[in-house]
Amino acid sequence: MQKTEVTKNADGTRRSLSNRNVQMIAIGGTIGTGLFLGSGTTISKTGPSILLVYLVLGIFFFLMMRALGEMLYSDPSQHTFVAFITRYLGPTVGHFTGWTYWLGLSFCAMAEITAISTYVQFWFPTIPSWIIQLVFLGTLAGVNLIAAKLFGEAEFWFALIKIVAILALIATGAFMMFSHSVTPLGHASIQNISQNFSMFPHGAMSFISAFPMVFFAFQGIEFVSITIGEAQTPHKIIKKAVNETLLKILIFYFGALIVIMGIIPWTHLNAASSPFVQVFKLAGFPAAAAIINFVVLTSASSSLNSFIFSAGRHFYQLATETPEDSFMHRHFAKISKNGVPVAAITMSAFCLLITPLMSLTNATASVFTIVAGSSNDMYILVYALAMIAHRKYRQSSDFLPNGFKMPWYNITSPLTIAFFAIIFVTLFFIPQDIIGAVGAIIWTIVFGGVTYMHQRSMAVANPEND
Known part of the structure; x- marks a missing residue:
């Protein structure tokens, strides 16, 4: 087998990630606690109509990825899509977005660290959460510090484990439903989904509140764009990864959700427990429940691995945009001799130490809820700005008429932006999300104002750069 030559970028990073690495990184970053830990809660809120929620969000995330893919196809040298926001919306918006996205990544990583401690305590309930979190954070940060290729390979196997688990769940569930297996909850059957179906079993507001929760499950899909700067054949990989990754994720989500609701009538689902563990226990494999707990542990580890990778690249990007004589720059x-932004990754990982500190208060579940809601708010804003930047790209001289164009741009672009705005508005109708939504507005006003004043003062001090 011929070994692929690794190309070195101008900044010292290396194009060592293959197509399989890139796709698995996206899958690994997306399929995590949202499916394995949070799906029980979303199903209990909406019943079978949760499938519609996933479908709608999947469509709009695909459109967003096509917009990001189009910009990256025109310039695959960028390490992050935030660079396009800076280019097309200006340095003030770019600086604001870069830090906001990095903070959102940190919140998501905190959520995964919290989930990891929950899964480990399934076997070792006496080990404090903070110790578990420190061990996993240190290990995965170390993987990211060595080389992008090692990160990519680790993510490939992490993601493969969760894919095998999902396929095993789907296969087991399909067998149980087709054979009409009897469980303590009744017969396993696809009819459990359609029987007494109601679009809003707990009211319209409960259905609406599921959208932000599922939105969180899709976060990380944009990691495809973050890996392009270190991908071996970027133009080829962009098209393949963007078009195929989300489809695969939707198949996994739909297959798993259908099986879960087919075996466990959604009215009997324990929202506080992993649906995967519940299904395998009903299938008569008590040992399999422990195995699935291992799988969801690797799933959360996979997501954390991807978040550390992305946060490190974004912190590095932010540093490169500062004046050369500044402390941050x-x-x-x-970039290390191995092509890795070591200092940026180290700082990003160091900031995540707040999670073990929060766990010392014995409020692990509350920590997960808080950080998940906060990250939702941050991401909505960033995604909307990325879509606006894409519109500016279409009006610029950089636009490639024969490039990887977003389909039906004149209709789908404004629809996607409007959809993200609607998702944000729904947060104000969900009591537990109101604080996070208000916090996002305050963050935008305060940090946005500080960023504007900072950029303005820099422009005054360096008028030759205008």
Whole structure:
């Protein structure tokens, strides 16, 4: 087998990630706690209509990815899509978005760290959460510090484990439903989904509140775009990864949800427990429940691995955009001999230490709820700005008429932006999300104002850069 030559970028990073690495990174970053831990809650809120929620969100995330893919296809040298926001919306918006997205990544990583401690305590309930979190954070940060290729390979196997688990669940569930297996909850059957179906079993507001929760499940899909700067054949990989990754994720989500609701009538689902564990226990495999717990542990580890990778690249990107004589540029705009932004990754991982500190309050479940809601709010804003930047790209001289164009742009682009705005508005109708939504507005006003004043002062001090 011929070994692929690794190309070195101008900044010292290396194009060592293959197509399988890129796709698995996206799958690994997306399919995590949202499916394995949070799906029980979303199903209990909406019943079978949760499938519609996943479908609608899947369509709009695909459109967003096509917009990001189009910009990256025109310039695959960028390490992050935030660079396009800076280019087309200006340095003030770019600086604001870069830090906001990095903060959102940190919140998501905190959620995964929290989930990891929950899964480990399934076997070792006496081990404190903070110790578990420190061990996993240190290990995965170490993987990211060595080389992008090692991260990619680790993510490939992490993601493969969760894919095998999902396929095993689907196969087991399909067998149980087709054979009409009897469980303590009744017969396993596809009719459990359609029987007494109601679009809004707990009211319209409960259905609406599921959208932000499922939105969180799709976060991380944009990691495809973050890996392009270190992908071996970027133009080829962009098309393949963007078009195929989300379809695969939807198949996994739909297959798993259908099986779960086919075996466990949704009215009997324990929202506080992993649906995967519940299904395998009903299938008569008590040992399999422990195996699935291992799988969901690797799933959360996979997501954390991807978040550390992305956060490190974004912190590095932010450092490169600062003046060369600034503290941040001198210390964090560096690439190691292995092609890795070591200082940026280290700082990003160090900031995640707040999670073990929060766990010392014995409020693990509350921590997960808080950080998940906060990350939702941050991501909505960033995604909307990315879509607006794409519209500016279409009006610029960079636009490639024969490039990887977003389909039906004149209709789908404004629809996607409007949809993200609607998702944000729904947060104000969900009591537990109101604080996070208000916090996002305050963050936008305060940090946005500080960023504007900072950029303005820099422009005054360096008028030759205007």
